[in-house]
Amino acid sequence: MKKIGVLGGGQLGRMMIQSAMNLNIHVKTLDPDPNAPCKAVAHEFVVGSLNDYDTILEFAKDVDIVTIEIENVNTDALLEIQKQGTPVFPKPEHIALIQDKRVQKQFYQENNIPTSPFVLVENKEELVKHKDLLPAVMKIGKGGYDGRGVQVMRTETDFEKGFDGPSVFEKMVDIDKEISIIAARNEKGEINTFPAVEVVYHESNLVDYLLSPATISKEIEDKATEIAIDLVKKLDFIGLLAIEFFVDQEGNVIVNEVAPRTHNSGHQTIEGNITSQFDQHIRAVANLPLGDTARRSPSAMVNVLGEKGYTGVAKYEGVDEVLSISGVYIHLYDKQMTKPERKMGHITIIAETKEQLLEKVDLVKKHFKVIA
Structure with missing residues (x-):
């Protein structure tokens, strides 16, 4: 029986463990939060820093494979492992590349992967030299996630809202659709x-809901799939890679970001x-x-x-109403405390x-609420 070490104990790791169990794969998890979602389901749960070199080396001593459920990890330790x-x-070098949006964008440019025009800047003071890119988006190089570390710039007066650190300044795409393809x-x-899905966002840059199939032409889906396969091959990637695309008003397919x-x-x-x-992630990393x-269905x-407006011990409204709808499945992440816009779970839906x-x-959106 293989033993997989997973860096990160969040909801993604929790669902990964559920897949691994079906194959009698033993999962050991590392997370700094003693009450992380993985705690209740992991075969072994270790509390420790994902960025401490020695902690990660010690964690990996008795596992057959190391993988991640979050990319904010110490890649120097992974290289040594x-x-x-x-x-x-x-691979550690792929995690390191994706940790830095600046390096990521340069990789696309150097490997003819379609992406929006961009420049690299060291701080917000440099933006004035690139005002010809407006309207544009400033993205912090390292540390941004779930919409954080992203600032829309429509005019020069927006420059003051920028970041004081190494960033990407990229021309805003005239978006028709945002889609995602996951490759393994x-x-x-x-x-x-996987077939393309359509992504609909909140105003806060967090995903509101997804639709599969995406409302796009076969030509656009084929183009996005071709780019996804090309990217995986050029990276020599092993594992699961989520590729987020913009489709512009002219039907061009442009890579926005990826997650490993x-x-x-x-x-x-x-x-x-x-x-x-x-299931696919476990299959990929275990060869x-x-x-x-x-698809089984839409x-x-x-x-x-x-x-x-709610912070505290989580309470769930609308459970009965949602469970009474055919083809609706609740997946909660065992997070005890809620706060505004914290990811507490997801609900999947199938229909004819x-x-x-x-x-x-x-x-579902009308009835299901997380309050405190």
């Missing part, structure tokens, strides 16, 4: 992609696809045959976020038609 002979997937590759070199792990934009695959993203990613995912799907999405 890899050097000592324990496989690390995704194992050590044998097998590659498989299971991703919010793949949650609907649990009920909506033959193989879930979590098992990749699963069939075809599906959606609604993010369950803490309601604004896209119209029925959207009706159910509206009902």
Whole structure:
């Protein structure tokens, strides 16, 4: 029986463990939070820093494979683990590349992966030299996540809202749709992609809900899939890679960002696809045959976020109403405390038609609330 060490004990790790258990794979998890979502389900749960070199080396001593559920980890430690002979997937150099949006954008440019025009800046004072890019978006190089570390700049007066650190300043795309494709590759070199999903965001840059299939043409989906496969090959990537795309008003498909792990934009695959993203991640890092990613039916995912104005012990409203709807599945993350816009769970939805799907999405959003 293989033993996988997972860096990160959040909800992504929790769902990954549920997939690993079905294959009798033993999972050991490391997280700084003693009450992280993985605690209740991991075979072994270790409390410790994801950025401490020695902690990670000690953690990995008795595992067969190391993987991640969050990219904010010490890659120097992972390089040493890899050097000592324990496989690390995704590879430490890929995690390091993706940790820095500046390096990520340069990789796209150097490898002919379509992305928006950009410049690298060291601080917000440099923005005035690149005002010709306006309207634009400033993204902090390291540390941004879930919409944090991103600032929209429409005029020069917005420059004062910028970041005082190394960042990317990129031209704003005239977006028609935002879509995501998740690709997997194992050590044998097998590659498989999930069908594209359409991503709808809150005004706070957090995902509100997803729709599968995306409302795009076959040509656009084929182009995005081709780019995803090209990117995985050029990286020589092993594991699961989530690729977020912009589709502009002219139908151009542009890579926005990637994540080297299971991703919010793949949650609907649990009920909506033959193989879930979590099953696929385990298959990829363990060098098992990749699963069939075809849709079972149209599906959606609604993010369950803490309601604004509530902080404290979480209470869930609308559970009975939502569970009474056919084809609706609640997935909560065992987080005891809620705060505004904290990810507390997600709800997946399946239906026979896209119209029925959207009706159910509206009902779920109307009834299900996290308060305190």
